[in-house]
Amino acid sequence: MPLEPSSIKSPPLYQKARDVLRLAILRGQLRPGERLAETQLAEQLGISRTPLREAIRQLQAEGLLRQDEGGLAVPALDLAEVELMYECRIALERLAVRRAAERADGESLARMRAALENARAAMQRGDLPELLNVNVDFHREIALAGGNPWTLRLLEQLWSQMVLFRANALSAPEDEEQVLREHEAVLERIAARDPGGAVARIEAHLQGDLVRGRRALARARSETRGHEEVAG
Known part of the structure; x- marks a missing residue:
């Protein structure tokens, strides 16, 4: 038909x-x-x-x-559980970024740059769901460039469990901008074939995500208590 x-x-x-x-x-x-x-x-x-x-x-x-x-x-976020997931994520992403800095070719680097450009565009549109997606795309391209499929499979599982926490870590415009700068610093070290520098940048970035997420959760709890006190 x-x-x-x-x-x-x-x-x-x-x-x-x-x-x-x-x-x-x-x-x-x-x-x-x-x-x-x-x-x-x-x-x-x-x-x-x-x-x-x-x-x-x-x-x-x-x-x-x-x-x-x-x-x-809406699922409650268990910060202790999130921190355990980040412990695993940091270990895996250290491995992925080290391998990427040793192996990434021109096409891989181009895909990483495209992911950062897409992130900038999503930020400018105020499209948070898309920003979360393309930020993961950047990390995914790093793992793909590293060439270890098991690293990518394990990271995909972790990323899928972190959506709510990652959204909290991007709860302010300045946080979104900071994450983009951190991603750019990681890419710079990968492109420079600097495995040690790339590992240091990715670890600082992910530790920064934890700090941003904790701060946002603390702010949300404070606001909730304030609303409850007003209602009471």
Whole structure:
């Protein structure tokens, strides 16, 4: 059957709802640990509960929402667990960046530069979900350039579990700019064929992410206490 241009529809309601909720979670408008009611969400989004439930299902698959005996909620961030993940991530990314500094060719370096350009564009648009994606693209290109598929596989698992924390680490415009500068410094050392320098830069960058994330979580807790005191 030939396809008619008129048959191309706008994104389904569940996709629009998913994108609105994802952005609210990543920007901290829906905070880690916050309980959500389906009826209230459907009313706020102006949709029925059927597309909302599909949006929720997809966000659960991304780890951005969870359902338990207490109902629907944004997952609470366990800082101790995050720090353990970063311990593993730093070890793996040290290996990846060392190998990249030894092995990266012109095409690999070009893809890293393109990822940084995409990050700058996402920052200028204020597109946080895309910024999170392209920042991971930069790290992924480093691992690909290193040529160890096991490093990349293990890092993919870690990155997928860190979305909420990484969003908190980019909770202010100055944090976004700082991360971009740190990425540029890593790329500079890779391009200079300086494995030791590249390792030092990636470790400083990831430790900086931890500091930024802790600071954002502390700020969010302070704001929550302030709201509770006002409400009380």
